[in-house]
Amino acid sequence: MNGMSGFVEQTVSVRGSGVHVVHGGAGHPVLLLHGFPQTHLVWRHVAASLAEDFRVVCADLPGYGASDPPAGEDGPARYAKRVTAATMVDVMRELGHERFSIVGHDRGALVALRAALDHPDTIEHLGVLDVIPTIDNWAALNGIGGVFAFHLYLLAQPSDLPERMIAADPNAFFGHFLDTWTAAADAIPADIRAAYLTAARAPRAIHAICQDYRASAFVDAEHDRIDRDAGRRLTMPVLAMWQDPGDTVLPFDPQRVWADWAPDLRTHVLPCGHFLPEERPDEVTAAIRDLIGEDER
Template sequence: MSEAPLPDLFPDFETRHIETRSGSLFCRVGGQGQPLLLVHGYPQTHAMWHKVAPELAKRFTLVIPDLPGYGRSSIPPLSDDHAAYSKRAVADALVDLMLSLGHDRFTLVGHDRGARVSYRMALDHPDRLIKVAVLDILPTYDYWRRMDRAFALKIYHWAFLAQPAPFPDNLIAASADYYLDHTLASWTATKDLSAFHPDALAHYHAFFSQPDRIAATCEDYRAGATIDLDHDTADVEARHKIDVPLLALWGGAGIAQSGETPLDVWQRWASDVQGCAIGGGHFMAEENPEELLEKLLPFLKKAA
């Protein structure tokens, strides 16, 4: 990470380091009200929530961590079975985090990889969740099942990042700034970096300049192609469903909207589902924070 201090995007929030079974997790804590856990995705950090956090903090106590291996959180070891980066292991660690902060039940909003952790937590720890929102994803099981030519070209990174270490890790590290900027821009509706505040980009570039963290993010995707898929498949075969209320939101020009309607997919996975598309691409918290809040707040405020 850059030695220069990073811009503080959450000036009214505490900075915490909480020990969990996945190591120390960095997080920001602020606001007032019922606990709300916000979980970022790839290739970002907790900084992605900076545009929506001030409004959410008026109504909720926000806990905004960096995922294991990302940002300023500990980096679990890589392994042949990728278990430390499974969404089950990460969900367990986030439960540890919330319990350490005194929250035995909470609401959860996740984007991208964080949304995969979120629906896994809803399946594994339904007693901990009041409700859950997933932003611009479909379940891992469904992504791999629909991997035809068109979808594979759209999400080529799923197969690339899942290649054995250290192949994708080293290729990305050789030109990390270019790879990061290309990835961020290509998943927006406008295909550029205009949605991202320079201070947020500073956070993303700082963590993505570290080869061990690049390797961790690849391991995240290796888990997605192996152990995460196994966990999803077991739930499908056992006909397990998410019982807590679930909101699915996706970008109209995002990744999840390709092919089958996301709401139709989520209705196979959860018993109480609502959702819709919003304007923009994949990074809705930064591309279209106003509409995201407009759709998210009624769901979050409604009693479960």
């Protein structure tokens, strides 16, 4: 399911596997990356608006949606955000974009962060939605915070236990997050919700999602630690957006966390649930436009 009128659907072959993308518009290139448990469709509203002024590419992460799993021997290292980021840089180059801006939500934001850290001469602007870096996230989770983030621990289990548990009722498992993480009841209509569940419940996708989370537990956090200890920081303008937690007390301060990584930082807090691009597409689009600036149009 494309579901994005005016966008061209394509599979880009890089690093031995196919990455599914949709692209449209003209101008400065912007890559949009989705999160768990979704596909590129999370950007359908934002991408349509941005395409009026920019060249917009939306990709399914490796193993998610219609993208192949990464090539090579199976293991969490294949799903490291460093590897996925390099894959996305290669995808954009195949599409003719040597330099571009990147915005990600959730898991896609972690890939976008790694792309910006590892490829600072390629990434011109970075946007991260409703997430903090992996190393900061693991450090913040303690006490009852672990209850609400139980999936981080379950999906990262090194055996095939999570795959087997999810396969017993994937619609209930993935539907739990689509339903409970959304504040706006109409943000994810029935056909889009069905498309997410259809993509996520495929055995190949379930395994890829688990490997993605295993990578965060056993690979990505170490990459973050090495960068932090070396004093590496983001050199491009950065946009960080997150949901207003309301009465919930977060175990971390997103503003402080991102300020430690990004000297040139702008932030927005939106009254919504986790799925910002679907619940607050106009505000997200406006913030991305402000990030990239008039000079790139």
